Amino acid sequence: MRPILQAENLTKRFGSLAALRNVSFSVRAGAITGFLGPNGAGKTTTLRLFLELVRPTCGAALIDGKPLHEWPIPGRKVGAVLDGHCAHPGRRAVDTVRLAARLAGAGADAEELLDQVGLADVAGQRTGAFSRGMLQRLALAIALAGDPEIVILDEPMNGLDPEGIAWIKDVLRGLRGQGRTVFISSHLLAELEDLVDDLVVIAQGEVVGSGSAAAFVDRFQPQTVSVLSDQPQALATAVTGAGGQVLDINGQRVLISGLASAQLGEIARDAGIALFALTEERGLHMAFTIATNLGTEPLLDTEQE
Ligand SMILES: Nc1ncnc2c1ncn2[C@@H]1O[C@H](COP(=O)(O)OP(=O)(O)OP(=O)(O)O)[C@@H](O)[C@H]1O
Structure with missing residues (x-):
């Protein structure tokens, strides 16, 4: 540098x-x-x-x-x-x-x-x-x-x-x-x-x-993933069981931290829960x-x- x-x-x-x-x-x-x-x-x-x-x-x-x-x-x-x-x-x-x-x-x-x-x-x-x-x-x-x-x-x-x-x-x-x-x-x-x-x-x-900027986001923003599912409560239970944290449930939208999006997809699949959308919430804000x-x-x- x-x-x-x-x-x-x-x-x-x-x-x-x-x-x-x-x-x-x-x-x-x-x-x-x-x-x-x-x-x-x-x-x-x-x-x-x-x-x-x-x-x-x-x-x-x-x-x-x-x-x-x-x-x-x-x-x-x-x-x-x-x-x-x-x-x-x-x-x-x-x-x-x-x-x-x-x-x-x-x-x-x-x-x-x-x-x-x-x-x-x-x-x-x-x-x-x-x-x-x-x-x-x-x-x-x-x-x-x-x-x-x-x-x-x-x-x-x-x-x-x-x-x-x-x-x-x-x-x-x-x-x-x-x-x-x-x-x-x-x-x-x-x-x-x-x-x-x-x-x-x-x-x-x-x-x-x-x-x-990327390091700044990594350092200060916990990994957060937003998913849409028609079984939000069941998903929340599966996520918590796998060590993730459910930050919010709003209708079909579940906000999760502490798990990578790929991990989350696998957890949902193993629990037989369909996900309609899965978005990594990253950003500087x-x-x-x-x-x-x-x-x-x-x-x-x-x-x-
Ligand atoms: N010439 C000056 N005399 C006295 N105080 C000043 C002077 N210039 C700046 N300050 C004070 O110093 C502090 C920092 O001001 P500065 O304008 O550098 O901030 P800033 O981050 O650019 O803010 P902004 O986004 O509002 O422009 C403020 O409390 C401001 O009131």
């Missing part, structure tokens, strides 16, 4: 409030890493520390081994979307992106970038009348204007409709395909669920887990809920090879 972003014992206090306490994690080059945490967890503060918009009380936020300002042209190293309000309302979209490219010392084609973010049709319009979703798209074009190695996005899906969210996921996968690193914050699991390779989970200013409620002890191996 090549760490390209590193938070090293980052602490940030605002007066008496400790927004971050001893936060350490690293982000793998070339991957999409989700930075997940409830509102107020300290996500924006962390991103601002990487971008040197605020100074740490102690610790360091390093971009590829050094602080951002030590890179000759920071805009070629990192592009960022911190909020959708990134443009002068009286300036045309195409000029906004062109300016960003010049400031970053890159020869990016502004019209091509606007096309990439779905704003080709409004490239010549002033951005004052843009909707929130359009501004988010524009912010992404600005972030890409320096052709950066790393893209940092703070809640970029705010203001996007489901189609827009699906679109931005595709764009971010495309950026990964080009070898770029994507670090994206969100307080909503569902937004990141089918997108991220890795996760850093933060709660109340402390890291509660980091590593691969439960894992996230459990992890952020468990407190602040580091619970996941952060090492990756």
Whole structure:
């Protein structure tokens, strides 16, 4: 693993409030890493520390081994979307992106970038009348204007409709395909669920887990299988007898934990019980809920090879 972003014992206090306490994690080059945490967890503060918009009380936020300002042209190293309000309302979209490219010392084609973010049709319009979703798209074009190695996005899906969210996921996968690193914050699991390779989970200013998204789910979510059967009570008895746990029975639906789906199928077959459906309930949502409620002890191996 090549760490390209590193938070090293980052602490940030605002007066008496400790927004971050001893936060350490690293982000793998070339991957999409989700930075997940409830509102107020300290996500924006962390991103601002990487971008040197605020100074740490102690610790360091390093971009590829050094602080951002030590890179000759920071805009070629990192592009960022911190909020959708990134443009002068009286300036045309195409000029906004062109300016960003010049400031970053890159020869990016502004019209091509606007096309990439779905704003080709409004490239010549002033951005004052843009909707929130359009501004988010524009912010992404600005972030890409320096052709950066790393893209940092703070809640970029705010203001996007489901189609827009699906679109931005595709764009971010495309950026990964080009070898770029994507670090994206969100307080909503569902937004990141089918997108991220890795996760850093933060709660109340402390890291509660980091590593691969799959490992995170494995660690925090008990295996749960949902089945449909017309003999739910008989199935529940068979499951309990085999060491499984019945979490819920609702009509024909039985929610079971502690048994793999294949085991469950065999138990039903041996008991002569027909199953109409069998679904593994996996996902980040439960894992996230459990992890952020468990407190602040580091619970996941952060090492990756
Ligand atoms: N400039 C500041 N001055 C004082 N307190 C601040 C400042 N910036 C952030 N905070 C506080 O630090 C804590 C972390 O805020 P931060 O914005 O980093 O959280 P977040 O995880 O990004 O939350 P959200 O999802 O709501 O944006 C919050 O309690 C917030 O009120």
